[in-house]
Amino acid sequence: MKMNDSVVVSVVVPIYNTASYVKKCIQSIMDQTYEKIEVILIDDGSMDGSDMICRSFLKKDKRIKYIRQENSGVVRARMTGIDQASGEYLLFIDSDDWIDSDMIEHLVGNIEEADMVTAGVHYEVQAGVVVEYMDKYPEGIYDLQNIDGVLQTMIFDMETKELQRLTPWIWNKLYRTDIVKDIYKELDTGMKFAEDTVFLYKYCLRCQSIRISHKCFYHYRYRSESAFHGTNPNMLSDINMAYLSLIQDFNKHSSGKIMVKQLQYWISVMVLMALNEQMGFDDVIHIPEFILDTDGLKGKKIVLYGAGKMGRDFQLQLSKMGYQIVLWVDSHWTEGQDVKAPQNILDIEYDIILVAVSKYEYAKDIIIKLQNMGIGRDRIVWKCPVRV
Structure with missing residues (x-):
């Protein structure tokens, strides 16, 4: 493939021991519908064969630059890539992730006079x-x-x-x-x-x-x-x-x-x-990071859904205050632990399911799964968290 006459977007990819994932990452960038890009791969001293994968792409597409350096950490790796960037705009992608084929086209089409566009x-x-x-x-x-x-x-x-409220990540945004x-x-x-x-x-x-x-x-x-x-x-x-x-x-x-x-x-x-x-x-x-709102929980048989930060906080507070937890579940449970698989909810008597996750996006996904199990929405409780 020929190099574009003018690079508009420089894509910087820091890489360190991600041989299992980096091929999918690079391929997703090369498949972009927007072609005026350069892809700067910074190999930060990988020892797992990531370098061979990068070099194979280097042979196939002249839009790719590959730089290998001694392991110095992600900040210096990105810095190396930034120094090499010639595009007006810059995009970061982590080497174990990937992007949809129209991402760059969408970002470039929306940045207009802005200094940054998010996705x-x-x-x-x-x-x-x-x-x-x-x-x-x-x-x-x-x-x-x-x-x-x-x-x-x-x-x-x-x-x-x-x-x-603003997503705190570097890699879902286009910059100048x-x-x-x-x-x-x-x-x-x-x-x-x-x-x-x-x-x-x-x-x-x-x-x-x-x-x-x-x-x-x-x-x-x-x-x-x-x-x-x-x-x-x-x-x-x-x-x-x-x-x-x-x-x-x-x-x-x-x-x-x-x-x-x-x-x-x-x-x-x-x-x-x-x-x-x-x-x-x-x-x-x-x-505890999260304070439990006990309104409506008194005298109820509670299924606690969630074993992350908020779930652990709620389990400790409910136990210390004498509330009745009849089951503690999470989608990623481990055999032999106190936390069980959500399917166990169908085998017990309970009054409410308390969803203990901190973000609405997570709660919404759990509520949909519970409803698909035949559980009524009126028995599922999620409240916006209150932090200590």
């Missing part, structure tokens, strides 16, 4: 469980007249108490390359936590306008072995690095007072997550 995500919450996830703002353009409404609520909405290059000069290459979120918030502060699109093109793959889902004994210091990287930018902004409050709330939630899930602490050392 929705097919998000794999757990293996085999996929939900559609998009920004919690109406579709459209947010410019100088109303962009502050996004900036002042994108991390935490003080009024609705909703966390991260010149702004990206300026921001990456400031990032600490040693950052190991929320590096994409830090970049995104810094980028948003420089935007004159943002376009929100809800159509889902990006497919995020859940991997239990990924760095995000593993144990990190240095998590608290990594969170502090993210905080220090953002606080000065927020203080300088015209909405600085509100921005700093948002940031501090987000950091507090991340610290709870670190202590409860990612530092390897014993399960008995658990600080």
Whole structure:
């Protein structure tokens, strides 16, 4: 295939030991209906054969650039790709994910005069469980007249108490390359936590306008072995690095007072997550993140659906307060544990099913599955979570 006369979009793909997935990722980019792209593959010292897969694509399509470097972490890998980018716009894709064939065409067609355009995500919450996830703002353009409404609520909405209304990921958005290059000069290459979120918030502060699109093109793959889902004994210091990287930018902004409050709330939630899930602490050392609303639960036989963060919080609170849990279920249960398969609901007597998941997208999927099992909607309860 011939190189396009003019590259419009540079696609940066950092790669590290994802040989099982990277072929599907690269192929999804090469199959795009929009052809004026360059694809910059940054192999961050893979040792599993990912390099051979990348080189095979390099031979087939001249739009591909391949760079192999010593393992230096995802921030430096992306930085290498950004330095090589020649397109007016820039898109990031993780090497274990993939995109629909019309994603880039849609993003380019919608960015117009905006500095950033977003899209929705097919998000794999757990293996085999996929939900559609998009920004919690109406579709459209947010410019100088109303962009502050996004900036002042994108991390935490003080009024609705909703966390991260703007999807906090780097890879479901199209950016202007010149702004990206300026921001990456400031990032600490040693950052190991929320590096994409830090970049995104810094980028948003420089935007004159943002376009929100809800159509889902990006497919995020859940991997239990990924760095995000593993144990990190240095998590608290990594969170502090993210905080220090953002606080000065927020203080300088015209909405600085509100921005700093948002940031501090987000950091507090991340610290709870670190202590409860990612530092390897014993399960008995658990600080509840979600407060249980017990209205309507007294005297009821309760099926608790969900064994994630919110489910574990609710199980502890219900047990300590003497409420009757007749069954605890989750779609990803393990034989021999207290949590059982949802199908067991059909074999017991109960009054209500309390769905204990933090996001409406997840709850909606569970409610549909329960209704498909023949369970009436009036026996299913989900309430918008209240965080500590």
